[in-house]
Amino acid sequence: xxxxxxxxxxQDIQNFAGTGLSILxxxxxxxxxxxxxxxxxxxVRELLxxxxxxxxxxxxxxxxxxxxxxxxxxxxSKAAYTDTGTWxxxxxxxxxxxxVVDILASxxxxxxxxxxxxxxxxxxxxYFHCTSNNTIYGTQIKQFPNSSVPLICDMSSDIFSKPVxxxxxxxxxxxxxxxxxPAGVTLVIIHKDMYGRKADRHIPTMMDYKIHADNGSMxxxxxxxxxxxxxxxxxxxxxxxxxNAMQKRNTEKADTLYNxxxxxxxxxxxxxxxxRSQMNVTFVFEKEYEALAEKFxxxxxxxxxxxxxxxxxxxxxxxxxxxxxxxxxxxxxVNVMETFA
Amino acid sequence: xxxxxxxxxxQDIQNFAGTGLSILxxxxxxxxxxxxxxxxxxxVRELLxxxxxxxxxxxxxxxxxxxxxxxxxxxxSKAAYTDTGTWxxxxxxxxxxxxVVDILASxxxxxxxxxxxxxxxxxxxxYFHCTSNNTIYGTQIKQFPNSSVPLICDMSSDIFSKPVxxxxxxxxxxxxxxxxxPAGVTLVIIHKDMYGRKADRHIPTMMDYKIHADNGSMxxxxxxxxxxxxxxxxxxxxxxxxxNAMQKRNTEKADTLYNxxxxxxxxxxxxxxxxRSQMNVTFVFEKEYEALAEKFxxxxxxxxxxxxxxxxxxxxxxxxxxxxxxxxxxxxxVNVMETFA
Numbered sequence: 001x002x003x004x005x006x007x008x009x010x011q012d013i014q015n016f017a018g019t020g021l022s023i024l025x026x027x028x029x030x031x032x033x034x035x036x037x038x039x040x041x042x043x044v045r046e047l048l049x050x051x052x053x054x055x056x057x058x059x060x061x062x063x064x065x066x067x068x069x070x071x072x073x074x075x076x077s078k079a080a081y082t083d084t085g086t087w088x089x090x091x092x093x094x095x096x097x098x099x100v101v102d103i104l105a106s107x108x109x110x111x112x113x114x115x116x117x118x119x120x121x122x123x124x125x126x127y128f129h130c131t132s133n134n135t136i137y138g139t140q141i142k143q144f145p146n147s148s149v150p151l152i153c154d155m156s157s158d159i160f161s162k163p164v165x166x167x168x169x170x171x172x173x174x175x176x177x178x179x180x181x182p183a184g185v186t187l188v189i190i191h192k193d194m195y196g197r198k199a200d201r202h203i204p205t206m207m208d209y210k211i212h213a214d215n216g217s218m219x220x221x222x223x224x225x226x227x228x229x230x231x232x233x234x235x236x237x238x239x240x241x242x243x244n245a246m247q248k249r250n251t252e253k254a255d256t257l258y259n260x261x262x263x264x265x266x267x268x269x270x271x272x273x274x275x276r277s278q279m280n281v282t283f284v285f286e287k288e289y290e291a292l293a294e295k296f297x298x299x300x301x302x303x304x305x306x307x308x309x310x311x312x313x314x315x316x317x318x319x320x321x322x323x324x325x326x327x328x329x330x331x332x333x334v335n336v337m338e339t340f341a
Numbered sequence: 342x343x344x345x346x347x348x349x350x351x352q353d354i355q356n357f358a359g360t361g362l363s364i365l366x367x368x369x370x371x372x373x374x375x376x377x378x379x380x381x382x383x384x385v386r387e388l389l390x391x392x393x394x395x396x397x398x399x400x401x402x403x404x405x406x407x408x409x410x411x412x413x414x415x416x417x418s419k420a421a422y423t424d425t426g427t428w429x430x431x432x433x434x435x436x437x438x439x440x441v442v443d444i445l446a447s448x449x450x451x452x453x454x455x456x457x458x459x460x461x462x463x464x465x466x467x468y469f470h471c472t473s474n475n476t477i478y479g480t481q482i483k484q485f486p487n488s489s490v491p492l493i494c495d496m497s498s499d500i501f502s503k504p505v506x507x508x509x510x511x512x513x514x515x516x517x518x519x520x521x522x523p524a525g526v527t528l529v530i531i532h533k534d535m536y537g538r539k540a541d542r543h544i545p546t547m548m549d550y551k552i553h554a555d556n557g558s559m560x561x562x563x564x565x566x567x568x569x570x571x572x573x574x575x576x577x578x579x580x581x582x583x584x585n586a587m588q589k590r591n592t593e594k595a596d597t598l599y600n601x602x603x604x605x606x607x608x609x610x611x612x613x614x615x616x617r618s619q620m621n622v623t624f625v626f627e628k629e630y631e632a633l634a635e636k637f638x639x640x641x642x643x644x645x646x647x648x649x650x651x652x653x654x655x656x657x658x659x660x661x662x663x664x665x666x667x668x669x670x671x672x673x674x675v676n677v678m679e680t681f682a
Contacts, residue, residue, distance in 0.1 A: 006363050010351050022347050024523040024570060025665070027648070060401040060525070061547060064561035068545035090546075097543045177562055182365040184401070184525045184564035202438045204409035205431075206402060220405035221518055223525035225566060229365060307368070324366070 001181065001229070001324050002236035009229050028224050036228050037216060043234040047243055048159075050166050050189055055213040057188040058227050062175040063087065063156045066186065067094035069207050070129070070152060070171065075099040076199040080125040080149070084141075085112045085134035086313075087154060095129070098199070104128075111314070112137040114272035121147040126197070127170065133158035136311040138282030138318065139275040144168055150194065158279050159187065160237055161323055162247035170194055178279070179323045181230025184223045188212075237323070246323060253321045253330045254278040260334040266292065266341060270314060284316030296340055303336050305329075342522065342570070342665050343577035350570050369565050377569050378557060384575040388584055389500075391507050391530055396554040398529040399568050403516040404428065404497045407527065408435035410548050411470065411493060411512065416440040417540040421466040421490070425482075426453045426475035427654075428495060436470070439540070445469075452655070453478040455613035462488040467538070468511065474499035477652040479623030479659065480616040485509055491535065499620050500528065501578055502664055503588035511535055519620070520664045522571030525564045529553075578664065587664060594662045594671045595619040601675040607633065607682060611655055625657030637681055644677050646670075 009023075016023040017032040026033060041056045050056060059065070067090055071079060075098040083089060083106035095101045102125060105116030112134060121128045127150040133140045135157045144151065150170030159174040166172065170191045177183040188209065195210045205211055211219050237246060258276060261267045266289045270282045285293055300308055310316040319333060350364075357364040358373040367374060382397045391397060400406070408431055412420060416439040424430060424447035436442045443466060446457030453475060462469045468491040474481045476498045485492065491511030500515040507513065511532045518524040529550065536551045546552055552560050578587055599617060602608045607630045611623045626634055641649055651657040660674060 001363070001366050006354050006365060009365070010354050013347050013351050013354075022342070024347060024350070025342050028524065060403070060564075061406075062401070062561045064547050065402070068547060072545070094545055094547075097545060175562060182566050183369065183562045184567055204413070204435055204438060206405050206409060206435075220403045221516060221524045223401075223564065223567070225523050226525060226564070 001233045004236050004239075005181075005229055005232035008232045009225075012228060023225055023228055026224075028218060028221055033224060033228075034216075036231055037218070037222070040227055040231040040234065043231060043238060044187065044189070047234060047237060048164055048166050048189070053192055054166065055188075055190050055192060055209070057190065057209065057212045058217040058222055058230075059186045059188055059212060060184070060223055062183075062186055063154055063173060064090065064175075066154070066173040066188070067091045068097065069209075070127075070173075071095040071098040072199070072201070072207055073203060073209065074127050074150070074152075074194065074197055074199060076126050078102055078122075078125050080104050080121050080128040082106070082116060082119070082130050083108055084115055084131050084139060085137045087134065087156070088129075088131040091129060091131070091154060098201075099126075107139075112139065113270055113275075115139050115141055115275040117145075119145075121145060121149060123148045125149045126199075127152050129153070133277055133279050135277075135280050135320070136318075137314060138269075138271050138277045138280045140277035140279065142274065150191075150197070158277075160234070160243065160246065161250050161279060163243040176226060176230055181233050182226045184226035185230060249327070250278045250321065250323065253325065253327050254281060256327065256330050256334060257281050257319060257321070260337050264337055264341060265289075267337065270316065279321055281319045281321060282310055282314055282316065283319075284310070284314075292340075296336075299336050299340050300333070303332055305333055305336065308333075342574045345577050345580075346522075346570055346573035349573040350566075353569060364566055364569055367565075369559060369562055374565060374569075375557075377572055378559070378563070381568055381572040381575065384572060384579060385528065385530070388575060388578060389505055389507050389530070394533055395507065396529075396531050396533060396550070398531065398550065398553045399558040399563055399571075400527045400529055400553060401525070401564055403524075403527055404495055404514060405431065405516075407495070407514040407529070408432045409438065410550075411468075411514075412436040412439040413540070413542070413548055414544060414550065415468050415491070415493075415535065415538055415540060417467050419443055419463075419466050421445050421462050421469040423447070423457060423460070423471050424449055425456055425472050425480060426478045428475065428497070429472040432470060432472070432495060439542075440467075448480075453480065454611060454616075456480050456482055456616040458486075460486075462486060462490060464489045466490045467540075468493050470494070474618055474620050476618075476621050476661070477659075478655060479610075479612050479618045479621045481618035481620065483615065491532075491538070499618075501575070501584065501587065502591050502620060504584040517567060517571055522574050523567050525567035526571060590668070591619045591662065591664065594666065594668050595622060597668065597671050597675060598622050598660060598662070601678050605678055605682060606630075608678065611657065620662055622660045622662060623651055623655055623657065624660075625651070625655075633681075637677075640677050640681050641674070644673055646674055646677065649674075 012023040078100040104119040152171040160179040172189040310318040353364040419441040445460040493512040497516045501520040513530040651659040
């Protein structure tokens with residue numbers, strides 16, 4: 001997240017919007033916080049180009065709650081999913097609790113090193129679900145598939161990193177904690193048509209998207225502070241030029257690192273080039289140089305580069321290049337890779 | 342919440358636990374935040390005297406999510422509830438989605454001005470649910486009923502305001518935002534016996550209490566910052582002497598205000614004296630003095646006393662005396678009441 005978001009948040013803990021009270025103690029029903037909710041929604045709409053056909057909701061429970069809330073609401077008989085990694089898998093498992101899940105394609109057999117593209121979405125599915133970016137494996141959908149049924153996407157780890165054509169989707173969701181704000185708030189962008197597609201089963205009030213929409217995400221007490229910080233962070237995204245500028249920034253960061261990997265005799269990327277994630281860059285030592293890992297790790301540590309250990313299911317290294325990470329940090333890593341060579 | 346909690350939170354936004362990073366951006370899997378989780382749990386256990394037979398969970402979604410998560414998990418055939426106000430009502434409504442709800446007693450016909458006591462809990466109920474404090478109506482359970490079936494209580498608005506004999510309960514839950522911390526985290530204290538009482542229906546992973554217990558409330562990303570602030574607030578509760586000291590403080594505050602109401606010819610309390618809440622004091626003008634309301638409101642405003650408007654279903658005034666409110670603020674209100682007289 002942006003430094004400016006931290007500074008503004010600190011200010012509001014000390015004195016929120018001139019109330020003399022802390023944002024941590026004010027009522028969410030006060031006009032000052034209602035203004036924060038409205039401004040945050042407007043920023044989401046403006047940055048992503050969300051039309052009035054959609055509601056923008058700020059919920060709780062993370063993407064993990066959406067994994068079941070979506071099939072609970074919309075899976076009547078059969079839903080279609082692609083299996084592109086750990087999070088897609090969790091979504092599939094939760095959907096199987098409510099009906100038939102048609103797994104259209106999976107890259108599991110190759111340890112999720114690519115995004116499957118050779119499939120078609122059945123027209124009798126209640127919806128089609130995909131995961132835009134796979135944090136553990138370092139793959140990312142570059143072109144969303146065509147779907148005659150409602151397209152639903154988990155964008156937790158790459159939302160606000162680049163422009164998205166929201167009009168292609170019926171529902172987009174994202175846990176905030178990568179590019180939007182701090183942990184504790186979940187963004188849901190839902191097409192109003194979806195309210196008419198509810199499955200015929202009991203849906204608790206808190207799991208009903210329309211209840212939250214009708215109440216401006218204040219049916220119950222919202223996660224006040226995480227929403228406030230998200231607002232400040234999205235203001236920063238807007239200040240630097242919006243999602244086109246953000247994409248340019250992120251492309252430059254990712255290209256810098258992937259080029260260094262491709263030009264190094266020591267390292268190789270773990271994923272198909274076409275499917276490389278701009279958010280999570282995964283790479284390993286070439287087999288013959290694996291013995292050098294210890295030295296490289298020490299060099300990274302000396303350069304104060306941390307959090308580079310790859311997930312145990314992939315091994316090697318993973319550099320996460322979320323919005324807030326500056327190009328300089330990527331260059332510092334590239335320098336270590338080159339000096340090391 | 343305590344001022345000290347705000348100050349410590351600000352510090353951690355700038356530099357969390359010496360990491361050089363903000364608490365708003367660190368991984369919840371880091372050892373520094375794992376320590377925060379452990380310390381917060383320990384404070385809950387120490388302050389409330391929670392034995393190792395119970396798990397202490399930090400979840401999301403507020404009490405409103407517990408309203409359905411409890412019957413989803415534990416309502417097999419019939420559950421018993423008492424109807425003591427708006428929140429109890431919402432809990433009942435959500436339970437009715439899963440089975441038969443036996444409403445043992447209700448004070449609805451008297452606009453919830455008292456806590457019903459003349460009932461017995463049926464031994465064939467799956468559990469018995471009550472609400473310890475009713476924020477809108479200003480009533481509070483002073484002695485919890487005996488129950489041969491698991492006793493479940495919504496303590497959202499009076500937890501940490503006084504000691505509680507946790508061993509009487511099978512499950513206690515509370516949205517944090519009254520006395521525990523900022524909005525965005527829900528406390529659940531659950532007896533481990535409850536895991537064997539699961540209803541025979543599909544329960545999504547995120548709605549399974551044991552999943553959260555087995556993962557130390559980190560099955561998915563927890564609401565990091567609200568948990569941190571809760572820790573600091575509970576440290577303050579401990580510093581001032583724990584829940585016995587807090588009860589003394591809260592009793593003094595409530596007595597001061599109730600005495601002023603009882604001794605005034607102009608005002609009367611709206612609830613049965615035995616059931617008066619120490620958290621929310623509701624009072625109205627005596628009928629013959631109602632015309633004075635405008636003058637009183639102006640006097641309150643002049644004394645910078647705000648947030649005193651009663652809920653529309655009760656009318657009149659409501660003073661909320663949560664833990665953080667100092668006695669001086671109560672005295673300021675009493676002064677206005679007396680000067681006005």
